[in-house]
Amino acid sequence: MTAEVNAGLATLSDQLTLATVLLYVFAMIGYALDLGFGRSKVRAGAQAGRVLVTVGGGTDAAPPGSEEGQSPSEKATPAWTRWAGPVAVGLTWVGWAAHLTSILTRGLSVGRWPWGNMYEFVVAMCFAAVSAFLFMTVRYGTRFLGAFVTVAAALGLGFAVRYLHVQAGPVVPALNSYWVAIHVTAAIIASGLFIMAGVSGILYLVRKDTAVRLPSRADLERVAHRAIVIGFPIWTFAVIAGALWADKAWGRYWGWDPKEIWAFITWIAYAGYLHARATAGFKGRAAMIVQLIAFGCLLFNLVGVNILLGGLHSYAEVP
Template identity: 80%
Template structure:
């Protein structure tokens, strides 16, 4: 390991990543238990209506509200969740916040160990992207109460981190001169933030496509589509900025804004795919399955741009240090 690298901090960063994976896995188990044995999603959504009916029209009005789990008024087919199971969801959220804290600490210690921005290679980029995805989920949960998505975001983050540790990990060290610039803080940071938001949207879209109508314990398709759309609306302008900043960096580093490098091409293809999704929703009124298919295709373009290009195509961006 190079002399300028703080070996202690670098080792601590690796250990914190492993702890983060474990915390995300435990959080995922908590979310899964909450979904499997807690109150059904549709029934939980109908509960406020039942309360309002009871306040406004007495017991008879309340009993007239159909049972969301069974589809028939007054015939309950779902048992009330156990008292201890009511804590599974809040505990999962707490574990997610704890994992988020260790995740952040691992990124900070990695950067401090080498004295640079901690996303100079594919390992560091994927770690940061997973952190952004979890951060986006926690922010949306605080604002929109989307705890139902926790099981799927945490498992995606755990798998992403596991993939990074197993196949992309490189020892902490200095970067090539082309990456030793303030443009890393501008271009790469924007790409990481947008990628994390797109990951939340992608997870929501995949869940939308595989969800069955009888899965009363899963979030409704309307909720999943709403989460995906909000994440893309926020992430798309950030990705646009990342593409523009990348062109400016390319001009400074290589003397041209555009050179048909594979990374540049696929970053633009990804931009077009997400633009197509937003355009279709805004002008043609595409919603539901058609819109989800477009955004899942866009998410696939994003994943290939982030990982596939570096592994299979190379180019001027091949200094990402993929083992």
């Protein structure tokens, strides 16, 4: 059954997507200011210099010109910089809300799940990445990745708007199925977590030892590993659900379609990362390289297959 398009909601969705890009860009600027001018991560060394233990006494003496509990370097930091990080987080939450509303209005405008083509899928994938970042920020304190995640989300949305955008409308009959809510949703959530891991891995490799204000390599590796540990079983479920959907739609579980092949290759790559880290002791640079290879497989599966290769999944409506 063909659903009529609500032009007003479709236009509102497009406008909210553009507003989301701007909000993520402003948030990225706030995170960058927080990294560049906020409190340095090497506070322990600065605070160590203010502890003067006397023989038979245990009181601390603050260095001249500093306040209690504050090192001279922190006092010299402009007052406005302490608000850069919280403001950036607030802008990210506002952008997240606008992002979510843009997805909901897109779906409501056509009366279906709002990931029936490449444009909608990339928009949803960027939303999942920001959601994963916000969750991990609340749970694990990963605000230090804000500048990099928000710029990745803004670039992804900008690419979708510029090169993948199609007008809201009905989808092919094969996509009018409850399996969209199961298979595609799982793939989107896992992809968002893998993007978090990929951003952490790239930053790990390009980070210099002298960049004291950037997150440490240990923190980056920890974030990447946690994201993959959460995302891998979800991706596994997405692959299994895709096989079940294929059997219902085409009468077979596996047909060597390019999308199926690369989804499985991506699964093998991330399984290889987890196996190498757990058994062979892969850590540090070697582990990051392995997971970035897996991340490359993921990106090619999500974008490259639909644009460059054909097959039964070629109904992505790439303009």
